[in-house]
Amino acid sequence: MLERNKKYLQIAFNRTLEEIAVMINSLPLSDRIIIEAGYPLIKAYGTHAISEIKTIWEQRVFGYISGTSNISRMKSFRLQEISTPLIDLLLKSIKKEQKREIAKYKKVAFSPYIIADLKCMDRAFTEVEAVTSAGASAATCLGLAPIETINQFIKRCEEIGIDSMLDMMNVEYPFEILSKLIKPPTIVMLHRGVDEGEENREKEVPYHEIERIKSVYDDVLIAVAGGEIINEVITGVFNDADIIIVWRLFNENPEKITAITNEFLKELK
Amino acid sequence: MILKRRQKYLQIALNSTLDEARSIINQLPSSERILIEVGTPLIKIYGKRAISEIQNVVPEPEETYIVADTKCADLALREVSMAAEAEVQAVTCLGVAPIETIDRFIEECQKNKIDSMLDMMNVEDPVSVLKELKKPPDIVVLHRGVDETEFSKEKQIPFYQINQIKDNFDAFVSIAGGDTIDEVQRAILNGADIIVVWKAFYQSTAETTKLAEEFLKEIR
Numbered sequence: 406m407l408e409r410n411k412k413y414l415q416i417a418f419n420r421t422l423e424e425i426a427v428m429i430n431s432l433p434l435s436d437r438i439i440i441e442a443g444y445p446l447i448k449a450y451g452t453h454a455i456s457e458i459k460t461i462w463e464q465r466v467f468g469y470i471s472g473t474s475n476i477s478r479m480k481s482f483r484l485q486e487i488s489t490p491l492i493d494l495l496l497k498s499i500k501k502e503q504k505r506e507i508a509k510y511k512k513v514a515f516s517p518y519i520i521a522d523l524k525c526m527d528r529a530f531t532e533v534e535a536v537t538s539a540g541a542s543a544a545t546c547l548g549l550a551p552i553e554t555i556n557q558f559i560k561r562c563e564e565i566g567i568d569s570m571l572d573m574m575n576v577e578y579p580f581e582i583l584s585k586l587i588k589p590p591t592i593v594m595l596h597r598g599v600d601e602g603e604e605n606r607e608k609e610v611p612y613h614e615i616e617r618i619k620s621v622y623d624d625v626l627i628a629v630a631g632g633e634i635i636n637e638v639i640t641g642v643f644n645d646a647d648i649i650i651v652w653r654l655f656n657e658n659p660e661k662i663t664a665i666t667n668e669f670l671k672e673l674k
Numbered sequence: 675m676i677l678k679r680r681q682k683y684l685q686i687a688l689n690s691t692l693d694e695a696r697s698i699i700n701q702l703p704s705s706e707r708i709l710i711e712v713g714t715p716l717i718k719i720y721g722k723r724a725i726s727e728i729q730n731v732v733p734e735p736e737e738t739y740i741v742a743d744t745k746c747a748d749l750a751l752r753e754v755s756m757a758a759e760a761e762v763q764a765v766t767c768l769g770v771a772p773i774e775t776i777d778r779f780i781e782e783c784q785k786n787k788i789d790s791m792l793d794m795m796n797v798e799d800p801v802s803v804l805k806e807l808k809k810p811p812d813i814v815v816l817h818r819g820v821d822e823t824e825f826s827k828e829k830q831i832p833f834y835q836i837n838q839i840k841d842n843f844d845a846f847v848s849i850a851g852g853d854t855i856d857e858v859q860r861a862i863l864n865g866a867d868i869i870v871v872w873k874a875f876y877q878s879t880a881e882t883t884k885l886a887e888e889f890l891k892e893i894r
Contacts (some may be wrong), residue, residue: 445750445752447718448718448753449720450721450743451720451723454721462890492862520845523718526714526744526745526796526819527714527819527820528714528715528820528821529821532715532718547768548772549768549796550705550796550798551779551819552793556825557821574747574748586784598747598771598774598775600750600772600775601748601772601775
């Protein structure tokens, strides 16, 4: 689903769904943006977070705002509360019009890509199914999970038609894990955790692993997570990362999200 | 720690749907030795609503010990504060998580008066992880995962590690991944304090009450 030879910016969202709706609606339209439903967000809202975020981003991408999202519905109007047959008819015709608009935009717009940061550790089959039915385009599994889980995760993702992302947080030798798998994942994520980064400033994102992995697994895309400043993005791109994952800067400055995203996208060429 | 020393507990993990969970809870015998776990799949599917819905169905919410199996892997402060808001009695962190995360997790649990459970799934040598920590967790969970059990039948629950841990650390040991009466007996014989079961309680059946009673009888 992701194009090779293209660089992507993955934004992990972890605020409330209401705040995320505003943030996503402020994003510039770019097919190089990947939206991530963060792990804390999934734990707070369940798979509903994935479907809600997907709807909001789709509405943004297809140029259509007051649509089927619960949040948009809540915010836009409360016609349902005073429902009459006439209003029902009106709503139906609005929906038809909206569908036509979506079809029109679909021809020119890109397909929104949503990653569910599941951090699967066990029960891969059930977890992959749950996020896929919520509309995820990709899901994550921990590189520290049992090999049986990772193999099952990658297999089920492939069968069901979503991308598999293997999160190498706290894995000393990602290469060793990859060599034990029946098949590599679609994306390998090199990751310095938030707690690690804060407590242990000397821990670095292992950029040196990028080329090592790519030289053997040439089909695998590499994502790097844990760097938040523009210089780290430049380093990631310089080292041939395909996806740069950002979180803190974006979630802590929601009002500046348009400018920050544009600035990051500029570096990700 | 909230749990009583010298008492053995049965932890029933609810992993199917909220409807099944409600139905199972309604059939459980009343016992202070039963701990209710809101399983990871329930939390990932329903979010924190899974916890509140289960708290709403337990007959004595004030007396019931609820475990949120959140499997914290990062952002420990946020996860523990979410668990504290949900008013659970225990929350889990992965033993494979970065040491910084585990240390933060245990400290934050202690501040919030929640029991910390460290899940050692896929950790080869749990004692070496425990040695790296500033403080041990309240409960160490020795865990054989569901996928491991299904796809590598030869993988055994490391019962011998129970005493290794108890000899060196002031922590309860919980055993997860063995669902037969035989495995429960072996775990108890080896000194486990908590036995986690899920398979027998995945779906509510006419046997649910009897099964819980049988497990409780073995866990003494």
